[in-house]
Amino acid sequence: MLSEDSDRVLLERLRRGDKSACAECIERHSPGVYRVALRLLGHEAEAEEVMQETFLSAFKAIDKFEGRAGLATWLYRIAHNAALMRLRRAQPEQVSVDDEEAFGEGLPVPTQLHDWCCLPERDFESSETRAALERAIHDLPEKLRVVFVMRELEGLSTEETAQALEISIDAAKVRLHRARLQLREHLSPYFTELAQTEA
Amino acid sequence: METARCPHLLENMSAYLDGEASAELCAEIERHLDGCEDCRVVVDTLRKTITLYHELPQPELHPEARLRLYKSLDLSEFLNS
Numbered sequence: 272m273l274s275e276d277s278d279r280v281l282l283e284r285l286r287r288g289d290k291s292a293c294a295e296c297i298e299r300h301s302p303g304v305y306r307v308a309l310r311l312l313g314h315e316a317e318a319e320e321v322m323q324e325t326f327l328s329a330f331k332a333i334d335k336f337e338g339r340a341g342l343a344t345w346l347y348r349i350a351h352n353a354a355l356m357r358l359r360r361a362q363p364e365q366v367s368v369d370d371e372e373a374f375g376e377g378l379p380v381p382t383q384l385h386d387w388c389c390l391p392e393r394d395f396e397s398s399e400t401r402a403a404l405e406r407a408i409h410d411l412p413e414k415l416r417v418v419f420v421m422r423e424l425e426g427l428s429t430e431e432t433a434q435a436l437e438i439s440i441d442a443a444k445v446r447l448h449r450a451r452l453q454l455r456e457h458l459s460p461y462f463t464e465l466a467q468t469e470a
Numbered sequence: 471m472e473t474a475r476c477p478h479l480l481e482n483m484s485a486y487l488d489g490e491a492s493a494e495l496c497a498e499i500e501r502h503l504d505g506c507e508d509c510r511v512v513v514d515t516l517r518k519t520i521t522l523y524h525e526l527p528q529p530e531l532h533p534e535a536r537l538r539l540y541k542s543l544d545l546s547e548f549l550n551s
């Protein structure tokens with residue numbers, strides 16, 4: 272995670288009400304907050320609103336932030352909660368509130384068993400492939416998507432991801448694993464078709 | 471994915487790919503992969519999937535969105551600092 276030590280100094284300045292510290296916090300963390308919101312919501316304008324809400328809420332509540340998690344982790348938590356509220360409003364039946372899933376049990380058996388790893392690099396770097404990768408993230412269930420985005424795309428550690436989402440480290444690990452398996456399963460038909468076209 | 475060991479491998483695949491599996495588990499997985507083509511394909515394509523996401527260009531915050539963020543927080547005076 273980016274410069275935790277300098278975040279501690281920044282936090283002290285934020286607590287003193289230093290406005291230049293607010294600007295520094297934005298410069299440091301707004302790109303990541305925006306990306307997480309965008310990948311959760313799939314909509315640029317909504318992601319921008321969530322980013323604004325995140326920093327507004329964070330600066331208002333800075334005295335209540337105990338600092339057990341890092342500043343970035345706390346900002347991701349606020350952004351996730353704000354994005355989740357929007358998702359629930361938009362699709363209440365698709366976003367479960369509870370945590371009853373037995374994440375460690377019953378992993379789906381992979382059905383896509385074609386080896387597409389040997390495709391030419393240009394196929395992996397095309398705009399079509401990048402769009403397919405983004406679509407596959409968007410098609411993940413929210414609980415898996417947010418873990419994958421934080422852990423794999425934003426580079427948070429497993430512990431930071433768990434802290435941001437207020438879940439256990441084991442739950443974060445299992446959700447990441449399930450997300451990866453689902454993405455592989457989802458992307459394999461696309462790459463298999465490319466491989467068969469190349470052959 | 472038909473042998474008795476496949477579900478065990480599937481459960482531990484991320485730990486194996488992330489280098490978090492014990493030496494003993496790694497050896498067990500590699501022995502299994504030598505004889506199970508389906509699991510080898512799943513491991514290889516899973517590893518490639520992870521790599522592709524690590525290499526995926528990150529969406530960028532539009533400069534105008536940054537401008538609006540500063541304005542919404544009454545911090546416009548710091549925009550050019």
